[in-house]
Amino acid sequence: MAFDKMELKDIEVWDGNFAAAQAMRQSQVDVVAAYPITPSTPIVEGYAKFLADGYIEGEFVMVESEHAAMSACIGAAAAGGRVATATSSQGLALMSETLYQASGMRLPIVLNLVNRALASPLNVNGDHSDMYMIRDSGWIQFDAFCSQEAYDLNFIAFKVSEDHDIRLPAIVNQDGFMTSHTAQGVKTLSDDAAYGFVGEYKPMNDMLDFEHPVTHGVQTEEDWHFEHKARQHNDLMTKVMPKIQSVFKDFEKLTGRKYNPVEKYNMDDADVCVVCLGTSVETAREVASDMRAKGIKAGVIGLRVIRPFPFFEIAEALKNVKAIAALDRSSPNGAAGMLFNEIAGALFNTDTKALLSGYIYGLGGRDLTKAHLVALFNELQANADAGKVTTKLQQFIGVRGPKLAFL
């Protein structure tokens, strides 16, 4: 079965969903098993349309749930194909059991996770609750701040994930609606250049190799389980980040677009800095520039790679900052936020004197406005001037009612 190539303009106007679908087409994904859910639906719909129109040689498997979708992806990946899917929120929650299966079985699957709040109350808009929920599942996690990055990171994810030294599944996060449904100019790769970058899929321990039969998905008890989990953690801690760095370099050579595990903006001489994820990074960058005009040396750090957590890279990036805000777009429900905790862990035992405070914002798609960020940078400057955190360690931004602050 042959397939047609698609002529693309150098810059196309795509939203994050269509950019991801195009990247899946150009990577010639063999199998997509999916159960549609807002706001990620157009990604798998896009793949299905490209397939029906003869632009892909592959299979679209319609299933009865997200649990079944990831299960079918696991089967297809174990059989020896390039596999991807997409989901959001409740869909990811239903998938969560099988996510651990995929990573433990060391199967390279790319999951486009269009970030959305978790019920209850039911909400279809963007926050990072789903991204946070499965952060210990053993998947590599990338984060796109805009459509261009959702496109680029798909190619990067396949290349990292499928490497025989890695063989771990990867999630590409993008913000629900704010990225997924916002059309922007996206610089494209030609079909040949994109496929050339991702490369031919190289199977490993595939079930369709009938001369070397294998059993996937075995049971291990107390005598073996720990060693398998240790192996997986070791590979995430020692092999994945160097591989990501080298794939980022290759991608820069091809496109001129440079990615880093920790994306720094105006950080060289920053006194105060915001650390955040997703579309908030772009808003924070704009406000940080405005703050410079007002005499506040503001910087922004966006995490491009969430798992494995860039522990040393973030400690290095923050070592000379006086006050840091960790912005978490997910309710920690009884603890400090994930970014607050991870950053605190990375900075503890270092010589930094940085003051760290945490903020919960944007739940259920609530806007993070420039005014919020101006107030936030001013608060950080006040902390820096006072030499101590002048507020509670955890505050809520943009919620109605009496001010919420804890810890």
Next chain:
Amino acid sequence: MAKKGWDEFEIGAMLRTFDGKIDNIAATQQEDRAYSQSSSYTASVADWRLIKPVFNKDYCIDCQFCWIYCPDVSIISRDKKLIGVDMDHCKGCGICVEVCPTNPKSLLMFSEQADEESVIANWPKKDEEEA
């Protein structure tokens, strides 16, 4: 199996059925295959069986129903003739007995401790009512 360290085995909790490459496996009898140590063929996985099937060849018509239905491939058939039950893998589910069409049945379940010779000697007679 030897207890290896975390860095000493293949990734992915994946097990190989055979040592090395296999060729024309369908035409090779189980006992002649190079099963790996990790294949359950070489392991007894039936130690929790409470009742066992006993095969009485006097009544068997070699219809192969038991061989087809056995969920653990524990019916040993050679040249389309039932020759016995693989007791290292049989879990004692009784499906072979259930599907056996002969009268009396050629396979019946007995307690694990039952003596095979004596139960065959006392095998039930043909059920005239059913016939």
